Amino acid sequence: MLQQILYSPATDHSEMIYMLIHFALSIISSAVIATAALVLAFLRIPHGEQWDKLSRARWILFATFALLSISGYFKSLGKDTDLLSLVTLSVASFQALLFTYTSSTLIAPANFSLRKFIIIFAAVILCSLLLVISKLLFPLLYRILWPIALLAYTGQLVAHTCMFHRLSHRVQANLEEFYDEDVGTHLHPVRLMFYSALIIGIMALAVSARPMDTMSYSLFVVCYTIYYLSVAITMINYIADGAFFVQASGYEAGKQTKTEQVECDISTFVPTLKIHLNRWIEQKLYLKNDTSTDLIARQLGVTRQQLAAYMRSEYGMTFRSWRMRLRLQYAQELIASDTVRLSQVYEKAGFNDRSNFHKEFCKFTGMTPQAYKKCVTRE
Secondary structure (H helix, E strand, O other), X not given: OHHHHHHOXXXXXXXXXXXXXXXXXXXXXXXXXXXXXXXXXXXXXXOOXXXXXXXXXXXXXXXXXHHHHHHHHHHOOOOOHHHHHHHHHHHHHHHHHHHHHXXXXXXXXXXXXHHHHHHHHHHHHHHHHHHHHHHHHOHHXXXXXXXXXXXXXXXXXXXXXXXXXXXXXHHHHHHHHHHOXXXXXXXXXXXXXXXXXXXXXXXXXXXXHOOOOHHHHHHHHHXXXXXXXXXXXXXXXXXXXXXXXXHOOXXXXXXXXXXXXXXXXXXXXXXXHXXXXXXXXXXXXXXXXXXXXXXXXXXXXXXXXXXHHHHHHHOOOOHHHHHHHHHHXXXXXXXXXXXXXXXXXXXXXXXXXXXXXXXXXXXXXXXXXXXXXXXXXXX
16 A cells, blocks of 8 residues: 555655555554553453443443454555445444443443344444445445445434433433432443544544545544544543442332332331431441442341331431432531632532532522632631
8 A cells, every 4th residue: 555655656745645644544543443452352340240241341342443443454555435435334333333332331231132232233244245245246236325324324323322312311310219319420421432432423424425535534533543542541440430330230210119119117117227327427428429328228227218218207308318418518517617628528528520519509508619618708
């Protein structure tokens, strides 16, 4: 390829430079993504049945990286814009499927269906092979199939986006009921990964539908290379947060057993629960986040349903609201003491997200944390 660029008589000086840049970027991109793939392959994931599907997601992501790395090499081999478009669209179709299933498995490990994945994967392979064969042997058929392939890929992007959007909202509802607190912060990295992949997919569609000049395509290569590096970093960081999703794997919000629906006779456990609750408050365990309500209830010597019944009877609110009030009262104490920087108060008070803390604090006190600090300082 390099000799073709340098010694082609039909190539002017500026075009030769652009093609050299494209060639170099494609090779460098493939090498970088291949290195990231190897890092993912050797990434250590905890052992255990609950982690098996996350391990499977890692290998799907590895396959995604490997596929793009290999395709990058082929994209650098020639100047055939039709071939470049075909390779780009075929790879993008695989990427859309692989990224969707990886993102879905990361936030909902129990949701992964290997059978469904294999069926869709096989369908994408057959469609790609049909395009390649028609391109090489039946040019007229290829001209008919190509716009259909573009429409099919557009439909694939829409279907995957709808699927992930519904799943992420369902998972958020499940997690918030399981942990009885806001969990949006934990979902942000995976959501960002998916929707960034969607943007790259739309760019690939644009490149395939209307082939760009060499320099513009090189810019596209730089964009997706940077994105893939960020995905690898997200996956590495995710392992530290994976237990948060694994613990709630399979939990469904709103689904209660017959035992859970039975009204509790709170008089049988209230005296003991009050003792445990007072000790729990004294130890400031309400500041510890990412702990399921089931686990907290067991620590208090009752079931989740008994704890909920007590909160309704004693305080007229849910456990989540009651714990939120304790955290906000503690945040008020921190601000009044002036021992912690205002920007750190939300973490010290047990909140995962600053914006959520700001919203809840305003609702609880009627003023922002900054205004509250000025108010207590004047006093």
